[in-house]
Amino acid sequence: MAGAQRTEEPVPEGAGPKAPLRRLWDHARPHTGVLVVGGLLTFVGGLTGLAQPLVAKLVIDALAEGDPLTTPLFVLGVLVVGGAVIAAAGMFVLERTAQSVVLAARRQLVARLLRLRVAEVDRLKPGDLVSRITSDTTLLRSVATSSITNAVTGVLLLAGGIALMAVMDPVLFGVTIGVLAATALIMGVVLPRIGRATVAGQAAVGEMGSLLERVFGAFRTVKASGAERAEGERLDAAALRAWRKGVDVAGWTALSGTLAGLAVNIAFLTVLGVGGARVAAGALEISSLIAFLMLLFYLTEPITSLVQAATELQGGLAAIHRIDEVATLQQEDTDTDTDTGAGAGAVRADGGSAAVSFTDVAFRYAPDLPMVHHGVTFDAPGRGLTALVGPSGAGKTTVFSLLERFYDPTGGEVRVGGVEVRDWPIAALRSAIGYVEQDAPVLDGTLRENLLMAAPNATAADIADVVERTRLGPLLARLPEGLDSRIGHRGTTISGGERQRVAIARALLRGPRLLLLDEATSQLDAANEAALKNTVLEVARDISVLVVAHRLSTVTSAERIVVMDAGRVRAVGTHAELVAADELYRDLAASQLLTAS
């Protein structure tokens, strides 16, 4: 079906708790070519180090035999300098790729988060989602690249070194392997602890994000309620949790690093003891013991990078866990071309306006919550003003959420322009509708940015037209830089009435065929109220306007009033008809609807 809503983005193959390593690899895979180059450079850099003890043995042998030193010394010099240059190039290539992995992960997360269903965002904490994009992705930085190549080159070099040792002297080899195996066993216990502490630490950072979002989302209320101390304590507790987990990670990481160093030292001393005895007994040449010790000394680096890779891997696995959780959230397909699809065509055939019809609609916000709509049925034709009224909690705003497909009904049908909303491509449906929320959100940025949000291609003439229709002229004249004045986080520098008119102007600029207006419950001054009413009435001449009405002046000018109560439509009529026939409406008109001042 053209407009079918994708209720769940398929989780990438292999995702889920069972395959975190594969998911980690998914992030690195697009960079395989560069990774191989970086890895090869690192590996070759490492090999030159591995060759150094062998050449050193040649130097010692040449010294002992009185042979010329020029060639072995030259080879040693090339190995030292060349190896350093190659290793540095490898490090840069890998670090650059690491940054690319983070960028790709962030882009993927941003795209997913913006396509989340409203229902998911209602359920989640935005601050935590933000920390997944900003903080968790950085953990992928090294793990997806340098850790992988460190692990691979570490394993290869270790295997090469161990093979050389086995050839040089089986007894010393046995001693070394014994010490390394004991260390590997201990690491098996330490590493999972690093992983668990990292997950908990990242969760605490996410919680801090949520708490910050909570505080700054209602900063004035926090101040006015004198809640700074209480909110500060919550934040402090989360910060402390993140610190504790960070300290845990630091402790375990220090232990694993020390263990690795200690293992090499113990192996070194044991080999020195056992090897020295064997040299004294004439079972081993002194140059072989020196070469063996150099080899062991050299293996410190691959062993340390292996341990470091394993430690970073724990961080990466923790990040993947939190990043992948976003992939399992429900997404919607808002990218569909708005000019195609059955819905768009059907509405055009209907003359460009969009009639609304609800037939026996049943709805609840979640399976464990009570029903909000119990069979809502009403029609609003393609033109004119329809007012929805009813006591608080009757389900009026929910009607708008179903029209915008923020949620899907559990029963019945919602039609726009004669087409069931599920059959509309979502982008086309939303471009046909102008929606003004009750609290008329205004975003940080300039007035122009706020207006153009819904219609980026609107011309200066279009803007001038909506400014005129929504009576924003006086505001523009007052603002120092006109349309390019910043209006603050959530529009804090303009008044409530101005915010409402900016929100209506934004919705109108979209050229909607249906306007949904959730009227503010706050009282406006008489001039503002009359201005808004006239704007809405003008718009309703051409298209269908649905208003969740809180003002008597709005309902008296509506052609049709739908009275809702406890999730049902109890009456439909004009103001005069309903005053005569419906008791609840009479009460609402007398007590709850705001009257013009």
Ligand SMILES: Nc1ncnc2c1ncn2[C@@H]1O[C@H](COP(=O)(O)OP(=O)(O)OP(=O)(O)O)[C@@H](O)[C@H]1O
């Ligand atoms: N996102 C949500 N999740 C869960 N329940 C919700 C959600 N939004 C609204 N509700 C509940 O659904 C019911 C209807 O809410 P709705 O906002 O549609 O009422 P309303 O008639 O518009 O009320 P008001 O006039 O006070 O704005 C209420 O009981 C409300 O608590």
